[in-house]
Amino acid sequence: QKEVEQNSGPLSVPEGAIASLNCTYSDRGSQSFFWYRQYSGKSPELIMFIYSNGDKEDGRFTAQLNKASQYVSLLIRDSQPSDSATYLCAVNEGGYSGAGSYQLTFGKGTKLSVIP
Amino acid sequence: DTGVSQNPRHKITKRGQNVTFRCDPISEHNRLYWYRQTLGQGPEFLTYFQNEAQLEKSRLLSDRFSAERPKGSFSTLEIQRTEQGDSAMYLCASSLEGSPGNTIYFGEGSWLTVV
Numbered sequence A: 001q002k003e004v005e006q007n008s009g010p011l012s013v014p015e016g017a018i019a020s021l022n023c024t025y026s027d028r029g030s031q032s033f034f035w036y037r038q039y040s041g042k043s044p045e046l047i048m049f050i051y052s053n054g055d056k057e058d059g060r061f062t063a064q065l066n067k068a069s070q071y072v073s074l075l076i077r078d079s080q081p082s083d084s085a086t087y088l089c090a091v092n093e094g095g096y097s098g099a100g101s102y103q104l105t106f107g108k109g110t111k112l113s114v115i116p
Numbered sequence B: 001d002t003g004v005s006q007n008p009r010h011k012i013t014k015r016g017q018n019v020t021f022r023c024d025p026i027s028e029h030n031r032l033y034w035y036r037q038t039l040g041q042g043p044e045f046l047t048y049f050q051n052e053a054q055l056e057k058s059r060l061l062s063d064r065f066s067a068e069r070p071k072g073s074f075s076t077l078e079i080q081r082t083e084q085g086d087s088a089m090y091l092c093a094s095s096l097e098g099s100p101g102n103t104i105y106f107g108e109g110s111w112l113t114v115v
Helices: none
Strands: A011-014 A019-025 A032-038 A045-050 A054-058 A061-066 A071-076 A085-092 A110-115 B005-007 B010-013 B019-024 B031-037 B044-050 B053-056 B065-068 B075-079 B088-095 B110-114
Touching: A011 A019, A019 A032, A019 A085, A019 A110, A032 A061, A045 A054, A045 A061, A045 A071, A071 A085, B005 B088, B010 B019, B019 B088, B019 B110, B031 B075, B044 B065, B044 B075, B075 B088
Parallel strands: A011 A110, B010 B110
Antiparallel strands: A019 A071, A032 A045, A032 A085, A054 A061, A061 A071, A085 A110, B005 B019, B019 B075, B031 B044, B031 B088, B044 B053, B065 B075, B088 B110
16 A cells, blocks of 8 residues: 655744645655645645655745655745645656556645744 | 636535536646545545546446546546545546656546535
């Protein structure tokens, strides 16, 4: 059974601070890793994906991947109240080309609250 | 790019009734997925189509659940003899084979309440 673990939170950070969201996964065969943001009552919205060890930056967001530790994280710099949402980590076996598993396994999500 | 479209957005039905949800994927995407999400949980994979072929359906929750994708365009998810435990948000997603990471994009979801 493939598992993706996230702290459910809530994680509270003050406006302007860095929010750090963490995720661990059980399947060593996993190759692609995704972060989705989900506002209450809405559907998941893709933030970014990562497939190589190291950091990947996109605006205020940085994803970090460590396959040896089976760990992926998302940093949000200069957090804003509009970032308050649940952040879902998702994992699949497919590589960068999209070959392999089509199925994403999601964690339960971490609820982030950014305090003005 | 109009995104993934789902309807109805909300459905309230009595236990034992059948319900059907429709999904129109992003136009150039050939892969289509159905997920289910309950409160406090992440989305749970149900089934997958590549073009018109349903390549994975073993994760459908029971034989009351079925999905189709005629002609590889829109898809429908049907739940027969609904039960209260079927109350959830049903998410459709699509992706383009060969795209980086096979990134999938979700529709707005269809909320089902069984009373």
